[in-house]
Each structure stands twice: as structure tokens, then as C-alpha cells.
Amino acid sequence: MGKVGLLVDFTECIGCQACVKACKEQNNLPRPSYTDYSDLTAENYTVVLEKAGTNFRKLCMHCHEAACVSACPVGALQKTPEGAVTYDAGVCIGCRYCMIACPFQVPKFEWDNPFPAVRKCIYCYDIVKEGEQTACARACPTGATMFGERDRLLQVAKRRLAAQPDRYVDYIYGEKEVGGTSTLFLSGVPFDKLGFRMDLGEKSLPELTWVVLNKVPNIVITGYLLLGGIWWIVDRRKRMEAERLAEEEEHEESA
Amino acid sequence: MPRIIGKITFWRVLAAVIIVLGLIVTVRRFFFGLGTVTNLSDGFPWGLWIGFDVVSGVALAAGAFSFAFLCHVVGYGKCHPVIRPAILTGFIGYILVCVGLMYDLGKYYYIWHAITMWNHHSVMLEVAWCVMLYTTVLAIEFSPMVFEKFNLDTPRRIIAAVTIPLIITGIILSMLHQSSLGSLFLIVPEKLHPLWYSPLLPVLFFISAFTAGPAMVIFESTLSARVFKRGLPMETICNLSRFLLMGLVVYVAFRIQDLVARGALGEIFTGSFESIHFILEMLLFIIPMIILARRRAEEHLNWVFAASIMVPLGVVYNRINTCIVGMIRSSGTSYFPKWDEFVISIFLVTLGVIAFYLADKYLPVFPKEEELLPGELGAAAESA
Known part of the structure; x- marks a missing residue:
């Protein structure tokens, strides 16, 4: 039918x-x-x-x-x-x-x-x-x-x-x-x-909501990469800064 | 001292009255159905509980994710002293949203169907999953405060090890959730008034929620500093107020640009029921924007505190306008919440305040160190 x-x-x-x-x-x-x-x-x-x-x-x-x-x-x-x-x-x-x-x-x-x-x-x-x-x-x-x-x-x-x-x-x-x-x-x-x-x-x-919903997987993947990337850069900068300070201190002590 | 005790007793009596009324309405709702305690109808199926308890509740709980982002991911502006109150607010907020949903869902006893029966074309499914997952993430983010209190080192270390992936997961879930609440209304272009209907609703909801975050934290920190008579991390508050200003500028610009692009700008000046609500709503964003642009938190904590109250109110107003005010004209009926609906909303807010108060009192939520001079502490107390 x-x-x-x-x-x-x-x-x-x-x-x-x-x-x-x-x-x-x-x-x-x-x-x-x-x-x-x-x-x-x-x-x-x-x-x-x-x-x-x-x-x-x-x-x-x-x-x-x-x-x-x-x-x-x-x-x-x-x-x-x-x-x-x-x-x-x-x-x-x-x-x-x-x-x-x-x-x-x-x-x-x-x-x-x-x-x-x-x-x-x-x-x-x-x-x-x-x-x-x-x-x-x-x-x-x-x-x-x-x-x-x-x-x-x-x-x-x-x-x-x-x-x-x-x-x-x-x-x-x-x-x-x-x-x-x-x-x-x-x-x-x-x-x-x-x-x-x-x-x-x-x-x-339904098309009106689907255009947004079908982006969800993309948002999730991009979100993880982007946020993870930003965190990595910021964290690395912080760690290097800390190392630099530690090195300087050492330097001062030895001098 | 007696005066302060008297004051506290007044608040406690008020809370007791609200809780008793709330319990009465709760019984009525679950024994006699939604029709007995709400003014909802076939023409107007979503009211105050969706507009305020759920959609606004989620927006106000957004502080947790704006701070997770600012503090843990980009390391902005010394946010660490307020990350915990932000997470606590988010956690309590989401629990209240879940409770509010149980009141509003007609067949709450089937709520678990959202886990087992999927229609992935439904925005509501995305909303349901975001609520479930993000509440879980917030519970885990909140747990260190409990572990710390009871000196449970092992679980604390486990949580600390997964902090960053957990926080990023939380941010993404929250992003999806805030925007999906806007997406809910994408399917009603013929029902929602053009001042609020926009293909950009998910984006607008996301930006305004993100902005509400810092405002909520300024508000809570200042208020809590006054209630518990302790110092306020001024530097953080100043940074936050600057960030809040940026958020407001972006949101207001986006909102107006969206109206212009859709040719809906003229709707503001028609003097209609909707246009009046729209103007009041926008004032709650524009006035704090002006305040923050002209007054620095360092010297004018009172002003910044006032601004931090207005922004969450503006966000709530926006959500209520989207869910209720903008939907009335097309419904062909009228809606104003029944007193029982107000009772439940106030009841839930009261439970939230009590939960926050108790957590603040017994758990390490706010930092202990006094970073504030006595004079500034006075300012905090005065403004609250």
C-alpha cells in the first residue's frame, strides 16, 4: 500500500x-x-x-x-x-x-x-x-x-x-x-x-533543528581538539616559565 | 548581636514557610496532575517551570563552565579563588534543574526512557543527555571539596589526575546544552515572536549563558563574603568584572546585529506587549554594560555588585521572554502562572540557597586567606 x-x-x-x-x-x-x-x-x-x-x-x-x-x-x-x-x-x-x-x-x-x-x-x-x-x-x-x-x-x-x-x-x-x-x-x-x-x-x-543537531559530532571533536590545544599551549608556557625561574634561581645561587 | 540573630531567624522562618508551601504543592502536583497546579493548557503547554526552573536554571548554572574555561584552560585573570563557588553553583543549579524537570514532565516515571529510547533527530534528546552527563561531570568536579573536608586523599588524587579531560568534557557538554536550549525553539518559526526567534538562537543562548557565569560568581562571592564576614579576592573580582563587560558587549552587539540582519529591528518600536518586554530585557544588559564601562570594581564595588545582579536577571528575562512572552500571541490563548507554579519555583530556589549556604559553611568552597583590606571588606558588606 x-x-x-x-x-x-x-x-x-x-x-x-x-x-x-x-x-x-x-x-x-x-x-x-x-x-x-x-x-x-x-x-x-x-x-x-x-x-x-x-x-x-x-x-x-x-x-x-x-x-x-x-x-x-x-x-x-x-x-x-x-x-x-x-x-x-x-x-x-x-x-x-x-x-x-x-x-x-x-x-x-x-x-x-x-x-x-x-x-x-x-x-x-x-x-x-x-x-x-x-x-x-x-x-x-x-x-x-x-x-x-x-x-x-x-x-x-x-x-x-x-x-x-x-x-x-x-x-x-x-x-x-x-x-x-x-x-x-x-x-x-x-x-x-x-x-x-x-x-x-x-x-x-524538522530541517530547522536538524541543521544544528547534525553539527553536534563536529562540535564535540573540534571542541576537544581546540580546548585541548589551548590548554596544552597555556600549560606548556606555564611550565617553561616555572623552569626558567628555577634555572635563574640556581644561577643566582651558583653566582 | 541580637539584631543579627533576629535577622537570621526571619530568613529561617521565611524559608520554613516556603518549604511547607512547596511540599503542599508537590503533593497536589503528583496526586492530581499538572492541570491542578498550573495554568498550562493545550494552547500553552510550557510555562514558568520550563521557562524559569529549567531553561533559566541551566543558564544561571553556566558559571561552572565559563570558569572551567577561564581558569583551567586559558588560565585567565587569577580565577582560582572563585572556581569552586562557580562549580558549586553549577552543581546545585543542575540538581535543581533535574528536580524541576520531574515536576514538569507529565510522565516523569518514564524519564529513564531518554537513556534507552533514542530519537537522534530530537533536540530534546540532546538536552536530556546534556543534563544527565553534565550533572555527572559537575558531581565529579564538586567531589574534591567533600574529599578535602574528610581528608580522603586517594580519591582526591584520582580526580586530580583526570581533571583536565574532565573539565574539557564539561565545557563541551555545557556548550552543547546551553545552545541546545536555544535550538529547542528553532522548530517554531511560526509561533515565536520575531524579536526572539532567530536561526542564531543556539549561539545567542550560548553567549548570554557564558556571560552570566562571571556575573553570578561576582554576585555570590560578594554576598557570601558579607554573610560569612570574610575577605573578597578583589583582584579576581576586578578581572571578572572586566571579562563580564567584554561578554556583555559581544552579546549586545550580536543580538542587535541579528535583529538588523533579520529585519526585525522595527519590532522594537511598535509599542506592543512584546516590544515592551524586549526593551526591559535589553536594559538589563545595557545598563550593567554602561556601569562596568564607567566604574571600576576597585573603587566602586557597589556598582559592580549591582551590575552583577542585573545580568543574571537579564538572562532569566530573556529565557522567559523566549519560552513564554514571545509564544503567547501565536497560541491564541493567554497564560500567567498560577500561584502554585510560583511556589514551586521559589521553593526550588530556596532549596538551592540553603544547599549553597550549607556547602559554604561546612565545605572548603571559598579560599580561606584574607586578601582584602578591612576598608574594602566594609565596602563589600555595604553593597550587599
Whole structure:
């Protein structure tokens, strides 16, 4: 199987919340009696919201070069060959650097649990690796959320933009954001009006820290040589000075 | 005498109150989770404990490595009388950073995963390893003070034999650690305000920490000379204040050049929330720079002492601005630490001060010889 992804076409979303419900069942997430589905939380891997006259979904983008995956010191977050960014609570140390690193503010934390975990959409990895769709795509009654190979979904999105330019803003969110994401969005209203950041750029974020990290071996080697060298020179000078003084003293004594 | 005893009792009562409050918050944190004792949220996952206890703590502990470099490697300016307090500060500082991390890590009970499970693409892994290794190095560098106290000659000789490689290892680890704390924020160009985000963050963190070192040692030596009524190695203090001035000039020049190069200079004058914090932060570097350029430590110990307080404050302010102030706008939420967060931070600082006091009292930390004239000693006492 190639890299999978999700294409969410906001113009086809009717706001029925079926994907949210299916997601909660699939991932054993509690459904609070009060309805707080206003944003992603540790209990909401996805939400359907309404803004500027359109329904839209929020969920993990599953970046190709995921900032969270590179940030995690212990590798609790992994980009699987299928394209899902998964999480292992048995590995995580709870440093929350993934939450800082994520440009989409996706990972959430169980703040009121003394034994907490980070929570986010994992593309229903348990069933996806068996060849099934994600729960949200399966549950969507209108086909607004489509599951499939990411390359094919991108073609679908491009075809829709070309066929109905009046229906959509001419932009596929996730095609190039921070190096491309597995989740793709199409919308009828500009993405920034829905709260999506349009200024993230196309460069992969892990590259920014890697340019420094890959210098560490060099710094260590150069550091030892340089500091050792300076110490040797200074120390030698001190020793020679001491010898010279001793010699002079001897000289004076003999004279 | 009664007045002095009264004074000490006041400090002791204060310390006791802080410790009791600290223990209460500790219980709350470990039984009910981070949400109960912090104002952190999904939108703002790092707060005072990371900004102050960890990132600032490491910076203030940097004296140990600037001195290891100045004293042992380049043999600069008769630093030997203050190398031990610098190492002690570093050691205590790093222990407190480790303790602070245990409070902040959500799953502190898995902290050992950093040893066995590596993601070498993560700056956080570099940070974790630097903390572990450098704390170990500092413990070894600190150990001779204990060996000396109990006249353990054999272990002392063993440590002395490996001093130079050990010290160089410590300097390199420290260099990596200071800079990696800056590198942590390289991955958030879209979140951190342009007054603080820079591709040079690791370099800036490194230079400012290196500069904080001498300032911390001037501050501690002067204060400790006053508390224990003993002489101050004036020549060392003078050399250090000159070195501090050089460090400040380099840092401020670097910082401003970086803003110019990134075209972020205009951000200073917008009058925004961030620009005000930036100006206050920079004043804490520029004012001591002016003081040190105009006042010599020989005649104006009070001024130099004041400058030596401002520089560490400036470094702490810079770290807090990077970790907290500069991150607020993009988070879409607000953050101000809960009182419990302040309690833990003050609690840890108090433990550090007590540890320093006890070590200073019972271990050979400061040199015994009186190198100071009575008049100058008076000046030291006055300024503190």
C-alpha cells in the first residue's frame, strides 16, 4: 500500500458529526455529557465546526516531515510507512515538546490526569494497517471525508478545483504546508477565515533543528581538539616559565 | 548581636514557610496532575517551570563552565579563588534543574526512557543527555571539596589526575546544552515572536549563558563574603568584572546585529506587549554594560555588585521572554502562572540557597586567606 491520506471537502460537509461519533467509538474516547466539541482536546481527536457559513473539520494533518515526530526525544511519535503519525503512551515521557513543535496545534494533553498521555488522531492506525478506511471516512454519509492513497486524493482534489472553480477557493490545504501533509482540505471559503494558518510555508520544520543537531559530532571533536590545544599551549608556557625561574634561581645561587 | 540573630531567624522562618508551601504543592502536583497546579493548557503547554526552573536554571548554572574555561584552560585573570563557588553553583543549579524537570514532565516515571529510547533527530534528546552527563561531570568536579573536608586523599588524587579531560568534557557538554536550549525553539518559526526567534538562537543562548557565569560568581562571592564576614579576592573580582563587560558587549552587539540582519529591528518600536518586554530585557544588559564601562570594581564595588545582579536577571528575562512572552500571541490563548507554579519555583530556589549556604559553611568552597583590606571588606558588606 502506498501512503494513505484523507481528503476532506468542506463544501460537501453537512455538519452531521457522524465522523466525530465514529472517531470516539473507534478510539474508545469518552463522550462527555456536556457537549464541548468546540476544539480538539485530549478527548476529541476530530471536531466538526461551523464558521463563515461553512462546515469544516479539524484533525491531525499527519505531516510528511512531522515536527512532532522529530521533536519527540524518545520516539513515542512515529511516522508509519502508511503515512499515519502514531503515538505510544508507553514510551512518551510527557515533555510536551511535540505540542510546542506542532505548527497546527494538534497534540493535546491530559492535564487533569496524574498519569497523563498526549492525545491526537492516529489515523485509526490499528484498522488502517489491515487495509481498512479510517472510522471517520467510513462514517461520512456524503463522502466529504474520503480515505485513500494520498497521491490519488491529490488528483481528485485538483480535478474538483478544475471542474468547479466557482465552488472552491483555488487552494488545497495540506498539499504543500510544511512540506506536505497526508490530510488534505478543500474549502469554499478562504482557509484563513476558518482559522487555518496560511503563513506556514512549504519548508519542512524538522530541517530547522536538524541543521544544528547534525553539527553536534563536529562540535564535540573540534571542541576537544581546540580546548585541548589551548590548554596544552597555556600549560606548556606555564611550565617553561616555572623552569626558567628555577634555572635563574640556581644561577643566582651558583653566582 | 541580637539584631543579627533576629535577622537570621526571619530568613529561617521565611524559608520554613516556603518549604511547607512547596511540599503542599508537590503533593497536589503528583496526586492530581499538572492541570491542578498550573495554568498550562493545550494552547500553552510550557510555562514558568520550563521557562524559569529549567531553561533559566541551566543558564544561571553556566558559571561552572565559563570558569572551567577561564581558569583551567586559558588560565585567565587569577580565577582560582572563585572556581569552586562557580562549580558549586553549577552543581546545585543542575540538581535543581533535574528536580524541576520531574515536576514538569507529565510522565516523569518514564524519564529513564531518554537513556534507552533514542530519537537522534530530537533536540530534546540532546538536552536530556546534556543534563544527565553534565550533572555527572559537575558531581565529579564538586567531589574534591567533600574529599578535602574528610581528608580522603586517594580519591582526591584520582580526580586530580583526570581533571583536565574532565573539565574539557564539561565545557563541551555545557556548550552543547546551553545552545541546545536555544535550538529547542528553532522548530517554531511560526509561533515565536520575531524579536526572539532567530536561526542564531543556539549561539545567542550560548553567549548570554557564558556571560552570566562571571556575573553570578561576582554576585555570590560578594554576598557570601558579607554573610560569612570574610575577605573578597578583589583582584579576581576586578578581572571578572572586566571579562563580564567584554561578554556583555559581544552579546549586545550580536543580538542587535541579528535583529538588523533579520529585519526585525522595527519590532522594537511598535509599542506592543512584546516590544515592551524586549526593551526591559535589553536594559538589563545595557545598563550593567554602561556601569562596568564607567566604574571600576576597585573603587566602586557597589556598582559592580549591582551590575552583577542585573545580568543574571537579564538572562532569566530573556529565557522567559523566549519560552513564554514571545509564544503567547501565536497560541491564541493567554497564560500567567498560577500561584502554585510560583511556589514551586521559589521553593526550588530556596532549596538551592540553603544547599549553597550549607556547602559554604561546612565545605572548603571559598579560599580561606584574607586578601582584602578591612576598608574594602566594609565596602563589600555595604553593597550587599
